[in-house]
Amino acid sequence: MIPTPYLLFLGDAPDPLAAKVAQGIRDWRPEHAVGQLRLPGCKADMGLPDMTIAEAVEAGAKTLVIGVANRGGVISQAWKAELHDAIAAGMDIASGLHNLLRDEPDLVEASHAHGVTLHDVRVPTVKYPIADGKKRTGKRVLAVGTDCSVGKMYTGMAMDREMKDRGLKSSFRATGQTGILVTGEGVPLDAVIADFMAGAVEWLTPDNDADHWDHIEGQGSLYHVSYSGVTMALIHGGQPDALILAHEPTRTHMRGLPDYGLPSLEQLRDTALPLARIANPACQVVGVSVNTKALDDAAAAKCCQEIEDRMGLPTVDPYRHGAGRLVDALLAL
Amino acid sequence: MIPTPYLLFLGDAPDPLAAKVAQGIRDWRPEHAVGQLRLPGCKADMGLPDMTIAEAVEAGAKTLVIGVANRGGVISQAWKAELHDAIAAGMDIASGLHNLLRDEPDLVEASHAHGVTLHDVRVPTVKYPIADGKKRTGKRVLAVGTDCSVGKMYTGMAMDREMKDRGLKSSFRATGQTGILVTGEGVPLDAVIADFMAGAVEWLTPDNDADHWDHIEGQGSLYHVSYSGVTMALIHGGQPDALILAHEPTRTHMRGLPDYGLPSLEQLRDTALPLARIANPACQVVGVSVNTKALDDAAAAKCCQEIEDRMGLPTVDPYRHGAGRLVDALLAL
Numbered sequence: 001m002i003p004t005p006y007l008l009f010l011g012d013a014p015d016p017l018a019a020k021v022a023q024g025i026r027d028w029r030p031e032h033a034v035g036q037l038r039l040p041g042c043k044a045d046m047g048l049p050d051m052t053i054a055e056a057v058e059a060g061a062k063t064l065v066i067g068v069a070n071r072g073g074v075i076s077q078a079w080k081a082e083l084h085d086a087i088a089a090g091m092d093i094a095s096g097l098h099n100l101l102r103d104e105p106d107l108v109e110a111s112h113a114h115g116v117t118l119h120d121v122r123v124p125t126v127k128y129p130i131a132d133g134k135k136r137t138g139k140r141v142l143a144v145g146t147d148c149s150v151g152k153m154y155t156g157m158a159m160d161r162e163m164k165d166r167g168l169k170s171s172f173r174a175t176g177q178t179g180i181l182v183t184g185e186g187v188p189l190d191a192v193i194a195d196f197m198a199g200a201v202e203w204l205t206p207d208n209d210a211d212h213w214d215h216i217e218g219q220g221s222l223y224h225v226s227y228s229g230v231t232m233a234l235i236h237g238g239q240p241d242a243l244i245l246a247h248e249p250t251r252t253h254m255r256g257l258p259d260y261g262l263p264s265l266e267q268l269r270d271t272a273l274p275l276a277r278i279a280n281p282a283c284q285v286v287g288v289s290v291n292t293k294a295l296d297d298a299a300a301a302k303c304c305q306e307i308e309d310r311m312g313l314p315t316v317d318p319y320r321h322g323a324g325r326l327v328d329a330l331l332a333l
Numbered sequence: 334m335i336p337t338p339y340l341l342f343l344g345d346a347p348d349p350l351a352a353k354v355a356q357g358i359r360d361w362r363p364e365h366a367v368g369q370l371r372l373p374g375c376k377a378d379m380g381l382p383d384m385t386i387a388e389a390v391e392a393g394a395k396t397l398v399i400g401v402a403n404r405g406g407v408i409s410q411a412w413k414a415e416l417h418d419a420i421a422a423g424m425d426i427a428s429g430l431h432n433l434l435r436d437e438p439d440l441v442e443a444s445h446a447h448g449v450t451l452h453d454v455r456v457p458t459v460k461y462p463i464a465d466g467k468k469r470t471g472k473r474v475l476a477v478g479t480d481c482s483v484g485k486m487y488t489g490m491a492m493d494r495e496m497k498d499r500g501l502k503s504s505f506r507a508t509g510q511t512g513i514l515v516t517g518e519g520v521p522l523d524a525v526i527a528d529f530m531a532g533a534v535e536w537l538t539p540d541n542d543a544d545h546w547d548h549i550e551g552q553g554s555l556y557h558v559s560y561s562g563v564t565m566a567l568i569h570g571g572q573p574d575a576l577i578l579a580h581e582p583t584r585t586h587m588r589g590l591p592d593y594g595l596p597s598l599e600q601l602r603d604t605a606l607p608l609a610r611i612a613n614p615a616c617q618v619v620g621v622s623v624n625t626k627a628l629d630d631a632a633a634a635k636c637c638q639e640i641e642d643r644m645g646l647p648t649v650d651p652y653r654h655g656a657g658r659l660v661d662a663l664l665a666l
Contacts, residue, residue, distance in 0.1 A: 131559040133590045190528040197562045225612045226464040229530045229566030236558035257466045279558045
């Protein structure tokens with residue numbers, strides 16, 4: 001286990017989305033986040049107290065969590081001074097980047113010298129099977145997005161919390177670094193060997209009680225050419241009974257791909273549902289989750305209403321409006 | 334480079350398809366295959382002379398190639414006696430299995446003792462990038478299948494050979510163990526880390542002359558829940574200009590998934606083409622490749638004609654009938 005509370009390291013995040021790991025912890029485990037550390041030029045802000053390493057230690061921080069991801073997932077040389085300061089001050093370091101803390105000899109040496117631990121959460125620790133496609137008991141829901149980083153994880157977290165609040169059987173199944181750092185377990189799916197992706201999702205969402213729901217954390221998008229294979233494995237390995245369409249209405253192009261426009265929600269529905277029905281012929285699209293963070297209250301309500309009228313599906317921002325209507329739609333299946 | 338010629342080890346293959354690595358070498362580089370070694374119960378036969386290790390050495394074999402794959406890609410204990418005999422006789426061993434020769438301590442020790450080399454071709458040797466989706470120059474064609482193991486590699490190999498015979502610019506781009514063992518290079522795509530799959534395909538099929546065609550080796554199937562994510566990455570990383578639909582007409586269920594029926598060629602077309610157009614809006618389905626190995630000449634011709642009439646696309650078994658009509662369809666684009 002990773003010692004809490006955390007100091008969230010935002011580094012030189014080029015935009016707020018780059019700090020989505022930190023944001024996820026801030027939003028879903030605020031009691032674990034004592035402060036943030038930002039480098040010059042950082043474009044992200046969690047609204048937490050800015051702290052030096054010394055101040056964070058004083059405030060009780062046990063682990064510096066690298067809460068920022070740059071393209072390719074490397075550990076930037078620009079971060080090294082602060083990482084070394086944290087280690088020297090006795091803090092563990094936790095990271096979900098593709099490039100591993102344990103592969104940085106200077107950090108490893110310092111961690112040994114100061115008796116702290118380096119936690120790489122994006123390292124598969126299980127030998128996952130090849131997917132066998134067998135029908136599993138229990139229910140599963142997956143959010144699929146018009147793009148990456150549109151609120152799929154928040155949708156699952158919010159629905160899981162709502163179901164637990166109602167006393168229903170429910171699990172959030174983390175498939176990415178943020179989900180794993182928030183919940184403490186899961187499959188780092190984008191770090192799994194290609195042939196075992198779908199099998200890892202099957203492993204993550206095993207047989208369960210007939211009235212139990214797994215909220216599987218979505219990844220990527222069928223329309224995002226960099227990561228669509230990971231999304232496909234979630235759809236087929238997860239064999240979802242229900243899909244939620246996830247969307248961010250102010251996005252002008254696919255994240256990181258300026259030449260690629262976003263699909264409409266109708267296109268996403270018509271692409272994802274037939275693919276999902278290969279693994280689960282009973283699958284239904286039950287709702288739309290809109291990330292309205294960039295909109296004010298009135299604009300958010302209007303946006304959701306317009307989509308609801310157009311799509312004929314309950315449409316909410318589950319983080320802003322609550323996930324009650326999406327959970328109702330699941331239970332009505 | 335792996336020393337040739339090869340002894341093809343078929344092991345205890347439970348069916349002929351399990352030996353598709355050996356079959357690929359036999360069919361596309363027959364000059365490299367001096368014989369075959371089968372264990373009791375082996376259900377595959379390459380039509381090559383059955384040889385002991387001693388006979389293979391006598392016949393000039395330099396490398397024992399593990400030409401059989403079992404589910405999960407493990408190195409069976411049942412094979413070990415013959416592998417050790419080959420090493421003791423001075424032969425290299427080559428394997429494309431997920432489980433590596435280099436991770437078997439007994440084989441490593443024996444290889445050192447006898448001065449031979451263990452070749453694991455399913456080990457990515459390149460740090461592949463994240464796909465950027467940028468339009469590349471040159472042309473690309475990808476075969477997509479109604480199932481796994483329906484002739485996608487043979488389709489690419491046959492079209493590449495036909496184009497080279499016509500003096501046209503053409504490359505076969507191997508993405509699997511067999512293709513890599515046949516051609517000597519490529520990307521072992523199903524062994525690549527999930528986030529880098531599409532980037533590995535981009536890397537494999539770079540900018541090229543405007544009239545050059547890459548024949549990208551297909552993998553899996555969009556309809557095969559175990560491997561569909563790998564297929565998706567090929568479609569988006571390859572940004573093909575042309576798709577060939579590949580089919581095996583006697584298959585009764587998806588390979589390894591007895592509860593899953595095959596899609597029709599129409600379903601495959603209607604699923605694959607919109608997905609391909611996300612990365613390349615100009616993509617077209619140009620032909621159908623039928624693996625008629627299980628049919629006699631008359632039945633093969635009738636099967637292709639029926640599909641051609643139904644689909645309105647040139648339909649051939651490229652290994653049996655030649656790939657000329659498929660290449661004509663490419664050039665007509």
